Amino acid sequence: xxxxxxxxxxxxxxxxxxxxxLAIRAWPFVALASASLSSANVTTSQxxxxxxxxxxxQVAAAQTYVSQGTYAYQPPATSAPSQWDTYKIRLAALARQxxxxxxxxxxxxxxxTVNQRVIQLESTEPVARxxxxxxxxxxxxxxAHVTSSLISRGQAxxxxxxxxxxxxxxxxxxxxxVLMAIxxxxxxxxxxxxxxxxxxxxxxxxxxxxxxDFFESEFVxxxxxxxxxxxxxxxxxxxxxxTGYPQFMPSVALRLRADGDGDGYSDIWxxxxxxxxxxxxxxxxxxxKPNVAWGVPVRTPPTLNRAAIVNRLTxxxxxxxxxxLSRYLTMREWRSLGVTPVGxxxxxxxxxxxxxxxxPYATAYLMTSNYRAILDYNCSNFYAISVGVLADAIxxx
Numbered sequence: 001x002x003x004x005x006x007x008x009x010x011x012x013x014x015x016x017x018x019x020x021x022l023a024i025r026a027w028p029f030v031a032l033a034s035a036s037l038s039s040a041n042v043t044t045s046q047x048x049x050x051x052x053x054x055x056x057x058q059v060a061a062a063q064t065y066v067s068q069g070t071y072a073y074q075p076p077a078t079s080a081p082s083q084w085d086t087y088k089i090r091l092a093a094l095a096r097q098x099x100x101x102x103x104x105x106x107x108x109x110x111x112x113t114v115n116q117r118v119i120q121l122e123s124t125e126p127v128a129r130x131x132x133x134x135x136x137x138x139x140x141x142x143x144a145h146v147t148s149s150l151i152s153r154g155q156a157x158x159x160x161x162x163x164x165x166x167x168x169x170x171x172x173x174x175x176x177x178v179l180m181a182i183x184x185x186x187x188x189x190x191x192x193x194x195x196x197x198x199x200x201x202x203x204x205x206x207x208x209x210x211x212x213d214f215f216e217s218e219f220v221x222x223x224x225x226x227x228x229x230x231x232x233x234x235x236x237x238x239x240x241x242x243t244g245y246p247q248f249m250p251s252v253a254l255r256l257r258a259d260g261d262g263d264g265y266s267d268i269w270x271x272x273x274x275x276x277x278x279x280x281x282x283x284x285x286x287x288x289k290p291n292v293a294w295g296v297p298v299r300t301p302p303t304l305n306r307a308a309i310v311n312r313l314t315x316x317x318x319x320x321x322x323x324x325l326s327r328y329l330t331m332r333e334w335r336s337l338g339v340t341p342v343g344x345x346x347x348x349x350x351x352x353x354x355x356x357x358x359x360p361y362a363t364a365y366l367m368t369s370n371y372r373a374i375l376d377y378n379c380s381n382f383y384a385i386s387v388g389v390l391a392d393a394i395x396x397x
Contacts, residue, residue: 084114087207094216100223108199108223108232115204118196118239122205125240138357138382145386146393150184154394157189157272164273168260172280173290175370177391179276179283182377184394185387186247190272193244194237198222202241202250215241221250228254234269244268245275246282256281279377286376287369294374294388295367296346300356301338309337309354318379325367326354334366341366344397357381 092109096102158165158180165176187193199222206215218241226232235250237243244253245268257266260277268275309329315322329337332348339354346352352366365385374384391397 084207088112088203091203091206091216091219095220095223098220098224100220101227104223104226108226109203112200112203114207115196115200118201118204119208121239122208122210136382138363138385141382142386142389145185145382146390150188150390151393153189154180154184154390155396157183158394161273161276164260165276168273168277168280172277172284172288174280174283174288175294175391177395177397178294178370178374178387179279180394181387181391182279182374183245183276184390185383186242187245190245190275193247193269194239194242196237196239197232198235198237198241198243198250199232201237201239205240218250221254224254225250244278245272246278248278248282252282253278256285282377283370283373286373288373289368289370292350292368292370293344293346294370294391295352295365295385296344297342298334298339298354298364298366299342300354300361300364302361304337304339304360306360311353318375321375321379321381324355324357324381328353331366339364339366355381355385357385 088109091112092105095105095109158176161180165179168174168179169176183189199219202215202219202222206212206219222235222241225235235243238247241249243250244257246257248257248268253268256278257268258274258277258281259266260273260275261271266274266278268278306326309326311323311325311327313327328351330348331346331350331352334352334354335348346366346368350368352368354364355367356362356364371384371388374387375381378384
């Protein structure tokens with residue numbers, strides 16, 4: 001019987017798997033107990049050889065099991081399905097419940113092995129936390145993530161794809177410079193997309209269990225991509241499961257990948273314009289507002305009453321990131337408070353919130369709702385600011 005074909009939550013599977021596990025576990029104890037009981041009938045004047053491969057410790061363990069009904073001794077791991085094998089049965093059932101083709105399941109799930117490297121990386125990945133609002137300085141981060149190489153290569157790619165980018169701007173309303181900057185940040189313009197097998201990584205991370213529901217759903221989404229014709233060898237990416245030029249998780253790729261060149265297929269792994277279109281699709285879905293800047297650098301006056309502009313709302317997603325943004329005011333209201341743009345400005349009626357990444361009297365920005373769309377892509381203030389700064393550098397704003 002093919003155990004992967006069983007739903008582990010069904011009565012049949014429970015009965016079959018339970019009986020199989022009981023039978024596998026019971027036989028060493030029965031044999032050992034039998035050897036122990038029969039040896040009790042032999043007199044000391046007639047010594048007999050010990051049963052092959054049965055030690056006194058094992059006999060004692062078997063007697064304990066028989067007398068107390070407990071598993072004082074466990075059989076070798078190789079004599080029963082491993083926890084990993086059992087977990088693969090669960091993954092197959094989840095995929096089947098969500099409509100993945102049986103052929104896809106049978107061709108990919110049984111042969112999966114554990115990727116210990118991704119488990120190690122997940123176990124050491126820091127959980128989001130805050131230290132009373134104190135974080136590292138912005139300037140060193142920008143120096144590392146808005147480099148002359150990223151700027152020059154971004155400008156070259158911008159020129160090469162100019163016509164296509166303008167078409168995407170008309171179609172999605174998203175700033176082409178921001179598309180280019182995200183592509184540069186995520187994969188260094190397609191040169192570093194990751195080489196980890198997604199199915200193996202996602203299955204291993206689900207098995208590890210820290211974010212099981214998330215990784216299991218992404219595993220099933222990856223199988224669905226295969227059902228749509230994406231070959232497994234294409235499904236490579238980061239250790240955490242992000243893939244392609246946009247570094248989408250499989251569920252996002254299923255929902256938002258887009259065809260940028262009009263050939264009828266969205267190939268975010270090999271077609272650059274498809275990758276850029278997919279980033280634009282994501283940002284539009286996240287609420288991008290056409291013809292509005294992501295934000296502008298500003299100067300703040302010594303008299304600014306920061307207590308009066310604190311955002312009292314708690315964001316549902318990564319609240320420690322949004323906590324650093326003030327409440328929304330119009331550009332006209334910010335000017336009345338003495339906050340002045342450095343360079344370009346925003347329309348008087350545009351709503352914006354203030355962020356001071358390095359604290360009062362240092363670099364500050366007024367951020368529009370489009371900044372929050374970038375945060376939706378990667379919920380880090382430093383990441384989102386660096387995307388905006390790189391976009392401005394690429395487009396020479």
